[in-house]
Amino acid sequence: MLTLYHHPFSPSSRFVRLILSEYGANFDDKLVNPWERPHELLLLNPAGTVPVLVENDGPPICGAQTILEYLDETRGYAMADRRLMPDHPDARAETRRLVDWALGKFDMEVIGHLVRERIYKQTMPRSIGGGEPDSGALRVARANIHHHMKYFGYLVASRRWLGGDRLTFADFALAAELSCADYLGEVPWAEEENVKHWYARVKSRPSMRPLLGEKVLGLPAATTYADLDF
Amino acid sequence: MLTLYHHPFSPSSRFVRLILSEYGANFDDKLVNPWERPHELLLLNPAGTVPVLVENDGPPICGAQTILEYLDETRGYAMADRRLMPDHPDARAETRRLVDWALGKFDMEVIGHLVRERIYKQTMPRSIGGGEPDSGALRVARANIHHHMKYFGYLVASRRWLGGDRLTFADFALAAELSCADYLGEVPWAEEENVKHWYARVKSRPSMRPLLGEKVLGLPAATTYADLDF
CATH class of the missing domain: 1.20.1050.10 (Glutathione S-transferase Yfyf (Class Pi); Chain A, domain 2)
Structure with missing residues (x-):
């Protein structure tokens, strides 16, 4: 199961919601106001920013571009011609x-x-x-x-x-x-x-x-x- | 042949010089003062930033993190246990x-x-x-x-x-x-x-x-x- 920590108007959080949906990956979501620097968020990501993605008991995947690579590495091959990362x-x-x-x-x-x-x-x-x-x-x-x-x-x-x-x-x-x-x-x-x-x-x-x-x-x-x- | 456009005190240019050297990749270098926004640089990278890497007649690879992934994708597998990107x-x-x-x-x-x-x-x-x-x-x-x-x-x-x-x-x-x-x-x-x-x-x-x-x-x-x- 995937859990996404995000803010609805954080553009890079929106990006991750879009690509999770495109890759057919269901997720629970937790809304965070990053400017409040909530303890739960800082434990996951010391940078205090969203988005952060957690898969099952795995370590937090922090930041939109890191999440992009993670999703593509773990799910990209199954997407065939709907994969969002080219081959070359x-x-x-x-x-x-x-x-x-x-x-x-x-x-x-x-x-x-x-x-x-x-x-x-x-x-x-x-x-x-x-x-x-x-x-x-x-x-x-x-x-x-x-x-x-x-x-x-x-x-x-x-x-x-x-x-x-x-x-x-x-x-x-x-x-x-x-x-x-x-x-x-x-x-x-x-x-x-x-x-x-x-x-x-x-x-x-x-x-x-x-x-x-x-x-x-x-x-x-x-x-x-x-x-x-x- | 690789050509790197960089500035000697741009930290992300330094990063690319280090990883090119670690991956045993020889390169020609062209020094650039990015604040002068030289035409040659803007043609390669409309963002006007360094580092930019060009391999032979290929398209410019712009930005340190994009170059990191490119080097690892094109040369990482040959590095065996000296590869700088983990497997998992x-x-x-x-x-x-x-x-x-x-x-x-x-x-x-x-x-x-x-x-x-x-x-x-x-x-x-x-x-x-x-x-x-x-x-x-x-x-x-x-x-x-x-x-x-x-x-x-x-x-x-x-x-x-x-x-x-x-x-x-x-x-x-x-x-x-x-x-x-x-x-x-x-x-x-x-x-x-x-x-x-x-x-x-x-x-x-x-x-x-x-x-x-x-x-x-x-x-x-x-x-x-x-x-x-x-």
Whole structure:
């Protein structure tokens, strides 16, 4: 049995929920507010971050990219042509580069700011930084998102999926990040039609459904969030 | 033939030089100042970061963790018991968690600040942020390093190597990061004897030698930097 420690609006937690679902792996889930640094989480992951995956009595698997490799190593071979990691080392490197771009660079420069300022801070006590969003951080995120969208647009204009001809972990990493910004109405879809069409294809997958049902108390989703024809 | 685009004091570039050497892979190297965003680098890696590895006419392999997986996939099986990635998925996850801690968290909270403020800024033009170190950033790094050292000390007190019984990529990731701080005399070795003894063992490996000969113009290495009995 798998147990996932996660937060519903942590983009890298969302990524892991998507790939667990794509790999047909059922899991129990435990919701965690990582900023509370709960003892149970720190025992599993001294870095104090989510996602963390635990399989039966095994050791904790910490962090989205480590979980990706673990799932692929333990279940990838059984997935045949639905495997989300290509076979050739060059194509694997391209998948990993794009996963790292989405969960690392894009998260750090854009999505992380939006989620922290507009979602996490609503629930965080003021004593540890909760309260009103920092307008400077939001301004940076909103300026940076255009450059990223342009790059994603360039990629999907020449490829069937983000990483190449086939669906890979890279598509779910970017979809997980974008879905958080989309909830907040922060994605400039009109600027990049190709990204919009690519996202519509990922969004229609059954693995996305649980995410599209998530809600932040007191902050309704943008009207297009759960709409498959946004 | 392999070509590595790197900077001599970029910790994740150092990590890749170490593992290329451990895997007996010869490479040509091209020195890059990533802050200059040279056109040749951006064509290979739109993220504008080093390290980037190119094998023959293959596509660029971007980023230390992607390069680690690529090297292990293409050369790991031939390494037998000198392979730096364990066989069991649980142990592989632990190796990846620690590599990510060293090159991600430790770099972001400590070593990245030290290298940028004290080394990169010496060569960067003032127009893009070069000049005097930011004392606030140095203060943060110097406060954070104690917590990390304590955690590394806890790990190596109960394990032969950082990730467990055998030498893995994790040891080289941490050694690469620490070596940059050690050049600057910024590692509080006296606080954690176990980390010091572990580092002495890694430092004595032939793969470390080229790193210990590196110099920053006008900034001599701390006296212990190249000393194997520091």
